[in-house]
Amino acid sequence: MCSPEEAALLQQEEVFTATLARISSLVLQPLLTAEPSDARGREGLRLLQQLHGCAQRLWEVTERSLRSLRERLRHPEAVKLESLLLLREADRVLQVHVEYIESYTSCVVVQAFQTAAKQRRDYWRGRRKALRQLLWGLNPGGSMGTAMVQALRQPLAHHVQKYALLLLSLGDALGEGHPARELVVQAAALFGDLQSFMKQALDQAEATQALWHSLSGRLRDALCTPARRLLQDSQDVPVTVTPLQAERVLLFDDILVLLQGHRAHTFDLKLVWVDPEQDGRAFHLLTPEEELFFGSKRPQDLVLWRHTVTQAVCRALRGKKDFLVRGAGLASCETPACRSAAHTFLAEGRLCRATYEGEWCRGRPHGRGTLKWPDGKNHVGSFCQGLEHGFGICLVPQAAEDKFDCYKCHWRDGSMCGYGICTARMRCTRATSRRACGMALGSWRAPRRPLVPASTRATGSGASAAATGSRKTAAGASATLACGRQTSATALGSWSPRQASATRGPSRQTRWWAQGPSSLKTTPCVRAPSPGT
Template identity: 35%
Template sequence: MKIAGNIGFLLPVLMSHPVSSSQRSTSFSIPFSSSPPDPAGSHFKEKSAARSLVETDKAFLDSLADINTNVLHHLLHHNTVDQKWHSQVTQLLILNEKFHALWDQTGEMCKTLKRLIQQDKPVSLQDIYIISNKTGVQEVYIQYFSSFTNFVVVEGFDYLSKKTSYYFKKNKVNLNKFFTNSQKAENSVSVSLYRILHERIREQVNQYTLILTRLCETTHKTASSEVIRDALKGFVDLQMYINQVLDEASITNALWKSLERKVTDVLRVPESRLREESRNIPISISPGRSGHDRILLFDDVFVLLQGSDIHCYDLTTLWIEFTTEENPSRRSLKVTSPEESFTLSAKEPQHEAVWQWKLNQAIRQCLTGKRDFPLWGKGVDGHSPSSPPTSRFSAYTFKNEGRFKNAVYEGHWNKGVPHGKGTLRWDDEQNYTGDFQDGKEHGFGVCVVPRKETEGYDCYKCHWKDGRMHGYGICEYSNNTVYRGYFKDNLRHGFGILEGCRTDSKPLRYVGHWENDKKTGYGVWESIDSGESYRGMWLEDQRHGHGIVVTQSGFCYKGIFNSDKLTGKGILLSEDNSLYEGEFTEDLMLKGKGKLTFPNGFTIEGVFSNTFGNGLQASGILKTAGHEETAESVAQLQMGLHGLPVEKRWTGIYEPFVEYLQAGSTEESDESFLGFHIETGRTMRKNNNKGAGIIAETHTEETTEYLFCNREPEEFSVSTDFIENLKKQPDYVLLQQYLEKSFQSSKHPLGKILQTQALVFQATYSGMGANKHLLTMAQDEVKYHAKKLLEIIRDYLPESFNKECEDKETRDEMNCYTLVLPLILPKFYPELFMLYMLYHEKGDALYWQGIVHLGLLSDAKLLEFLDVQKHLWPLKDLQLTANQRYSQVKDQCFHSAIECFQKISTTADPRDKMDTLFRTFEEIEKTVSWVLDREYKLPMDDLLPLLIYVVSRARIQHLGAELHLIRDMMDPCGIGGIYDFLLTALESCYQHIQKEDIRQARFPD
């Protein structure tokens, strides 16, 4: 209860009560009735006890009414607001509140029981409230005596004596009526008030105990005796509790009077009680902290006094144990707190044992927030109290110099250090919430750091090791940039992605490697503002080494960079396949000796300059001879980092994965090593409120599926031991099935590393990276990922499995093109196929002109135009009109082959595309065999025109891109045989449709 302002307006309420009496009973021992039993005779004992209880309560209520009228009313009237006596005023009001709560409860229960007796109804044990409501009755007495002793501890009766002494001396009758003649002369005002406000209430508990004792004696060895004995034990414990809290309050009050005023002002709290002190049971600090002349144990704090210096230790963050560190031949008592440890020793071993027991008892009770009942008996659950837990939850403010100075920690502890889940808050609004181990941030946690320069906050959602960021993390900085990647020793280190907000004036994105917080190693940088992207080597945040610059207009520069500048000779490829080889300026302008090759094969070799406003100027030799051969070679030229092989580009993706496997592939270390699998589904948000209001949140969204990954993965229970799962695969087929499920699952390590690869590939080759001159680089990276994954998988396969793969048949199957590439290619397909479409855009445009031109013909005329032998036509012997013939041709003329071939664009796997082509071939042969009514194998001369017919009617829009993807991504060992024959035939069809006589020919009517 807080007191503010004048309390006079409270007095009418506080002094009012429904029960009042001017009479006071002087007899408290009421024996059970000796009258004959009721005619029914079934509830005589219970009813007799109920009558005794009612008579006792009536006398008690009269006494409470007297105390309220003659004492409390006048105490509250003289209780004025005074800052000096604020604590005493507050505690008196609380005491009055508890007094009336006790009065109200007793009156209500007594009234109910009295009404039952007057109605002459049977009384059961359930009606006797000190049995049925034992806990409720005890609680109201506990609450009262707690507030009473709190008032004693704050020297409340001394305060009342000063405030009301004049009044009570003038009106002695108000106090004297509660005492005998001998007591009247002995008691001072303060002692009289002390006795009046607790003795009668304490005596009422004794009366309850007496009633239950007699009832227990009369019901010995009956069915109800156990319930009565349990109630009796509760009130005996309550008697002990009252005696103990009164003793504790008296001892604590005496302590405050023995200490200096400033020490008392610091330590005295109404609820605090002295448990033990060194002047009572001698004990001292071991050498090293000598000079402390007094040790005090309260129920909430442990205190060391040295003169006027006060050292307080919160019991919730105190650990006690015996130790032999200082003297191997004798045990001492070691006390551990969050910031220091010391030992207590005594001349008598039993003294140390007593202190150890009392300290542990106080700590345990402080942690649970409950005192034993009774205080020095068994615990609140009726069992012997146990030692406090080593691991516990508590709050503490660090004071000593160090990283945690002035920080408030709230969370789990273990032997004096944060250990488990917890939160650290500094007074500068920095805070950390997460895992701790041995006093340091360790595991996963979110740290928010204020930045004065931007008036915002940096939010780090990372994994930690030994107090430093280590492993995967997502960090949102106050300047609106976000880093997602790996850390080491609080610095960005390893693979990571830094991305700026697209609403900023200069948005950027970097995907690559870091070292000591700087871009170092291979990485892809993109500036949305300038429209440039760079893929290549970095050193300390600068482009350094082999690299390629791609502009928004389609130009590709390749060369060697030094301190962020292109040096020496380089290569420039334009969107129209113009090629420049020579010298550049630092800002990528053509200047110096070089050679320029145009798409038509013409070349200029000499000295170039690019003056502002005058365009490109050249002084050299123009060559036109042999331009057709040169133009073809330039058109097929691809950018590639020949000085930087693909094996050295993305090492940072695989290093954490290998470390994860070496660490045992446990679920606990999953996100620390493989955090990028949550990239598309987890975001960081932060509230701009200050201090502890900063909250980092995560939420999971459905991952956007790439094209050709639209089927839902099967329900797949992933064991935490990835290695053991691999070792259980007995043969190639089951291994293939296991890997297929693994790569599709976002919970499996293989699925996670694949998502990271796909994320990087998308960042590298989408947007400005979607340049046709980067196709070869993209191909190499996809093949490398498949090869690298296969190497990792084979490292953990059983020896017997690898031994079986030594035979030729299985070895041909166990390569990256057959086992891994088909499973991972769907993740890379959208960006990869876009590059194929860009690269073959010109050829596909010519092909599509041919498709459109051929589409103008009816099926019969197209078969005739393609010189398909008429005996192979499905309509040879049919006698139909022109309209009917057209309908029949449309529905049946190689329709099954056309539908089959159209499925070639619905899969990413080159093998599936080839299977589609093979089935198309089979459908053509089946149709021809049906026409001829016999088995027929098509020769190349017959197959090619029929295949052209099917292709033209299937209308695959980017057939050139499809063909080259199949050829590039197929298993080199599988080239040959019927598949190679069919692919060659399809390539011939594609080239034939591109010819000018097909695209522009005039067809006969």
Template identity: 40%
Template sequence: MANSNSSALSRRSACRHKRNSNPVKPLRRTMDVSGLKGVCQVAVRSLLSTEETFLSALARINDIVLQPLLRTDQDDQKGKEHMKSLLLLSDRYHAVWDRTEENYKTLKRKYSTSEYSLTLHDIYIILKKDLFLDVYTQYFTCFTNYVVIQGFDRAAKQMSGYWKTNKKMVKQLLAPSVSEPTTAITLHTVLHETIRNQIQQYALILTRLNENAEEIDEKNLVSDALNLYVKLQNFIGQSLDEASLTKILWGSLGSKLVSSLCVPERRLQEDSKYVPVSISTGKFERVLLFDDLLILLQGTDFRSFDLKLVWVDPAPTENSTAASHSLRIITPEEEFLLSSKEPHHKAIWQWKLNQVIRQRLDGKRDFPLWGKSEEGLDPCASRFSTYTFRSECRFKNAVYEGDFSWGKPHGKGTLKWPDGHNYVGDFKEGLEDGFGICLIPHSSEDGYDCYKCHWREGKMQGYGICEYSNETVYKGYFKDNLRHGFGIQESPISSKHPFKYTGHWDRDKKMGYGIWDDIESGQRYIGMWQNDQRHGAGVVVMQSGACYQGTFLMDKITGMGILISEDESVFEGKFTEQLKLDGKGKLTFSDRFTLEGNFISKAGKDLQTRGVLNANSKEQDYDVTRKPQLGLTEFPVEKRWQGIYDPFFEFISSGCREETEESFLGIHVQSSKELRKSQEYLFCQRDSEEISGKIEDVLEALYEYQDLKSLQCYLQKALNSSQHPFAKLLKSLSTVFQATYAGIGANRHLLHMAQEEVKYHAWKTWEFYRNITHVATKQKGQLPDTEEDTEGSEKENSYTLILPVILPRFHPELFMLYMLYHEKEDALYWQGIVHLGLFSDTKLLEFLEVQKNLWPLKDLRLTTNQRHSLVRERCFLSATECLQKIITTVDPREKLGILLKTHEEIETTVSRVMEKEYKLPMDDLLPLLVYVVSRARIQRLGAEIHLIRDLMDPKNEGGIYDFMLTAIESCYEHIQKEEIRLYHFP
């Protein structure tokens, strides 16, 4: 391959040599300098004369030196590398030749036809200075590469016969002052000196032109070009010096080191042999600084460091005299000191290291190589690079690609291990810290576990999502790489034993309060856990509607328990694993009869007992026997979901620092801040109702919104923002509420548990709001109000401010429990409503014993007997329509307002009938209210009434709202009465 390339170049050069074999003819005529209109013509003539000589020299050098070199036979591997460098050198040589010849011909043609009209714009070494700079730097780069690999020495040996034969001809190419050099030196000198001298000639021409230029613009144009060629001369000199020093170094080292380290492009920058420094490791004795590597050397043993990942700290931490003359060298896996006895030696190494590192990071050398000495050119501490860890550590054999700072991964990056283990995300001081995604393969080649988590100091910490290889998913909190705190784990429906766990974890074990759904059997366990097993008080809810409450020990039922069957029979005693009574117990039937004795449960047989049947228990409180409530004392409400509240209150205790927000509040904050910002500002027109979830905006808003109306409006919007802390808290609370009470958990015996939780969530959310408001106030430099200062304030009441805002999230499941709890009462009530619906308006008023002077007769069209109206549901219509609005809101406060408004509408109608303002006494109000309720036909009124009673603000107890609610309750109970449901028309 090398020979074919050499032949091609030889043919090309031969053609060119044929064109240029004769000396360039002199100019047509001799010009009189005094006849020129300006110095530009003098510069052009001088340039053309110089180029003629230069082109002639290039042709002779190509013919006598370069072409014979290219015909050298290079069969061995080392020779092929030499030939590759020589071919590149030849290509760059001809590029210089082509560039010069092309521009020379153009200028000569212009000069021959219009010598007196030439301007600076015709002098190509000015206008095309960047092209000339590029072609000359490329040539000398290739030339010095060939010097470094000792190409001229090798060529001199391999073609010694040719050089002896043509010694006289070759020597003619040298300057007369050169004595008898070696063949290698001759070749080296011939191929660089002529070109280097030509650049000097360009600089001289431009210097004279610059001295004679008068116009400022012209002077600047020439001055800029001159400076560039001066820098080029410096660059050439520095390049040749570096190549010479590097060549000497390779000649002084053993072949093993040279074969490992020597590449044509690498240049020696400093050597501790000449500027002494010692190495703190003790193992190595010599330091070599190249333009891409830092080498520690001892004999044939060496250690190399890529300069992209080398940091220089001029102030080591050691408190000693030696440390003051030391530099701390920091790399991803090692740190050591370079110490010198002389301060100026330290200064040299510090400057050289910083400049070479900076150039390495920039991806190019300075121009000239050591021409920048201004301050502020030290390399930046933050860098992007790739590194493979080798030492014994957690990252061993991993390839890291990403941001570094002072030798440590810091910022965004990717870690990849050979076994497929990957991490992509944030790093801080060498460890995973922030948000990251980690893939961990299984040895069985069964897929990966994927962790999308927050990390701190190299460990999973905070909120995360783990997708296991078996398709099970965990969403929750981690601590020290283990599931810890609140979390939800769910297996796919297609798995062998599908399940869902919603609850607390401790060191990767289910621990504390939690909900387990056994999807296969249709059972739900609500209760305490220890070491992944049911342990402590627990409630089992079955798909059939039956419930069991008892004690579990290491996943086994133990001790006394209570079982409520589908027909509301209650079993009390000891139970088997199949939830059958076994031993002494008590059975209370749905009709309130009781049976006490010893019960025997045998496989395949019905329950057998010997005991006493008691019928006197029928006098007991029906509600207590029929609808007992479970879990109230076993699971105190303040201990159920503390794992959800803890991260939010920890976030507040940290001062709401933004860097802690993501790990405390979940992945949906971030998922990254850059992504969040891009989403926020992606559209120029945004909804004016949109509010920000960024913590600084949240604190500002909470500080500004002080009155109840504006604050409640803000919180309502906050709950619709996926980024807002209140929305995140409420989402977690509604998730566990649904996990407990939806589906199988929709059981009437859990109503009081659910009702407790809703009120507790309102109170804790209120506490969260108060605490975060205190942070906002402090950040404004003000002292927050004390509880005493604001006691009794309406905005601080969790019932007034928080409950109306959060209740819609819990209402579907909660109201279902109320409906189930009052199912029988509501059924009796509806029978009464249906029956009363058969009455005409006047007949119903008469039946309810409403005084006739209160009848709104103008609203009725009566028959001749004045007893039956022709149009139904026209009487007290405004009150009826008002009461029907009670189902349009879930807010207990608004429902109470509707009841009060209904009362006012009834009195307004009566006052119109009486033609004076009239306040109804209770004896008159109740029958009228029964009439309105019967005409409003509100289904499940019992569930509505009891929800209002349980969740209304305690401050309303004993007031007008309480009075109206009591009145509605009386109406509800009255309509259930047997005499109403079974009344027959006369």
């Protein structure tokens, strides 16, 4: 025997299915016939098409749920309560509702309904009477764009509210030992959370839409995106930021924005760290290039900002929005100290315009990562507190060729340290040898050596003969390499040449070097044979 609550659920599904069909035919399909003439109109049309697809999927899920309820009422003995689609696939039903809400709020943020409605004013004036079937208290003097926003909002809000109440009543009607009671209670809790989530999403969308009207056109074009939502505004909850002295602070779900006149300083929330140390007068934010201090005259405003920023950072790192309302389950969370992300440095210095992609810790590259400069130079390896530390490979592009010099060595605090391998493209000369040992890297420079007679600076086979003759000198005597630099007989005696690779070009050579704690020791350069040998 079916309960009255199940019959009420069936009736609610029938009403909502019919409402979705009217919304599609009276509102969405006519809007899709608009022909936008600018980029804003085309973006709105794309969002309306996306909303139409979400509405179609929501209608299909509701229709399937309606059929399962009808089967239950027709054959109550054969079709168990726990087999209902609304209970068996509650997560799937919920996800379809969330997708529809997110698509709808994106249209609200960029005013897609108002933009599309303006292109066919005469048509919409004649449809106002039909839209009254979907609305309660439609303002006759209001715009058609506003009427369409309400036409899609009110039926869904009423439907979700009725769902939550009916499922709660059904759970109370079932006994403690009923096999489907747990599923009903779980579905009632999910739709209760959906109701709170929908209210929060709609409030954020309306606040974000109002924000774009208060900004200049330049800032609006730079910051406005359909998926971006405003979480906090310093005009509502006052806060000050130093040392940048921002006039207005805006916290979105993906970025933090500090406004100074017509300029906007943006900070990706994935690269924002909230200092865990508590301070009643300020809290500290770390970013790759700035350290920000938030302060407020009222401690409660500061606590609210800190809590909201922490929530926003944690959500941005998870890559998706939380389903629950703000503050639920995140009261004591902290931003993770270590994470992976990409960032392009803009401040002046060694890393200006360089892009780092890899692991971070408290605002600095720390761990494995890749550092790339616009001129083609890049470093792949380990980092510690923002500096190269550990084994790394550095590629330095040639000035006039599409080829690179390669440096494979160990690093310590941003400088080469210990043993390494250098593979260069040019013939071995005194200048290129000094460059190969780190001049181009900007970490340290090889000391200048006095010039030696030309007979000792021969290259190719002459360099090999000079190096061989140098090995025969007594221990402690100085010798001169083919590149024009001096080294000790001890270093030459401990060096063993590598096997040349036949795949290297005729002008390619490989160097081995070792940087000691007090002196620079070098070894001869070996020129690789041509590919044909």
